[in-house]
Amino acid sequence: MHFAIPGDLATPSGGYGYDRALIAHLPAQGWRARVLALPGGFPMPDRAAMAAAAAAFAALPDGAVVLADGLAFGVLDAVAQAHAARLRLVALVHHPLADETGVDAATAARLTRSERSALATARAVVCTSQVTADRLVAGFGVAADRITVAVPGTAAPAHPAPGRGDPPTILSVGSLTRRKGHDVLIAALAALADLSWRARIVGPAPDPTVAAALAAQIAAAGLQGRITLAGPVADAGAEYAGADIFALASRHEGFGMAYAEALAHGLPVVATRVGPVAGFVPADAGGLVAPDDAPALAAALGALLRDPATRRRAAVAAARAGAALPGWDDTAARVARVLDGVMS
Known part of the structure; x- marks a missing residue:
């Protein structure tokens, strides 16, 4: 599986942390992720970044399974449309790009149009929460049966914190x-x-x-x-x-x-x-x-x-x-079932 990820995978954020955890845990589910590195700057890429992303997708072999992080996929609608027939595209959506705090109305409308168009090309969509899944059904025209919710896992076993800080x-x-x-x-x-x-x-x-x-x-x-x-x-x-x-x-x-x-x-x-x-x-x-x-x-x-x-x-x-929260193996297993499905 080719995992299309924009920017620096080591970035300390929840979205990139999710991507890193999938890469680490998918092999146990029978899938190895090969990172398809895309330029930084997404979801507001310049022309050079868009051209580089287009070239990266064009270089993939026919029939390749591509899991694309929504930070980039949501604005790669033209690229996705160009390759949807020959690649097995799966979108990974953390939350719609237009929902980011501080996005003005015009930009939000543009991002919604591009993400809606890109998602229409995906054979399946993975969301990190049911709230996001419901949002895609209601606002982006994605059929519920095309969406799988794979909530993030946790890395540590639950244990009560000592609570002895002085000061806390x-x-x-x-x-x-x-x-x-x-x-x-x-x-x-x-x-x-x-x-x-x-x-x-x-x-x-x-x-x-x-x-x-x-x-x-x-x-x-x-x-x-x-x-x-x-x-x-x-x-x-x-x-x-x-x-x-x-x-x-x-x-x-x-x-x-x-x-x-x-x-x-x-x-x-x-x-x-x-x-x-x-x-x-x-x-x-x-x-x-x-x-x-x-x-x-x-x-x-x-x-x-x-x-x-x-x-x-x-x-x-x-x-x-x-x-009660799932572990990363649980999350990876749900994503692996989606990848298995697009191969059938």
Whole structure:
């Protein structure tokens, strides 16, 4: 199987993490993934990137199975149409491109048109959540029987977090983008400045302007010594293991892999009710609030910070929910069945 992936596969994000996990776990299901490297810049590629992607698809042999990451596939409609008859195309959709936070109306309309056209060429579609699957049926004309939901697995066994940080460490994992809502988290933490805590926001900064704005917000609140913008890390597992509470104020999620990893590590989780998150993060694991509601986020975090017993109970509930999540072998098995199907 040729796995078409744009940009740097090592990028520390949920989408790329999903791709890496599939590459690692599909061989046990009888499939070896050969990475078809596409240029960076997707989903807003320049002409050179589009030409290189077109050439990469053209070089594939007739009958090849191609699993294409939606970050690129959604704008490769012309390429997909040119090769749909000779290649076995399978689309992997984390969430529709037009749903990214901050996309203007004209761009969203263009992305919707191109992604709808590209998906029409795919023999099958893999989605990372039922919410995304429903979105593709309702808004992109994809028949439900062409879609398989393969939710992300988790890498760690569930176990209660010790919760013995002094002060407690609040961890947030996600790229420094508007969609991840780190500005809302910082506002909530500013309202809790009288309590004892420290916070680490872990993730790459694809948009320097967002990163600069977050740093300025932290400085304006006088929290430079308490909130660390840690950047990307080689071992996110160590971050989860060293934390006491997980909090992420996402405005939109295709699934929410960071929330799932936090549950798997037995961390109390304060989450936003976006996408499928409320479907697998139970309220008793820490708290579920509306997006862009800093006071509600502060209230949920404050309850955990003020009472260690509440924090311990939330950790037990989180570990219980984490134990119910699938592993990556389960995810890979579902994707492998899709690949088997397009060969028949």
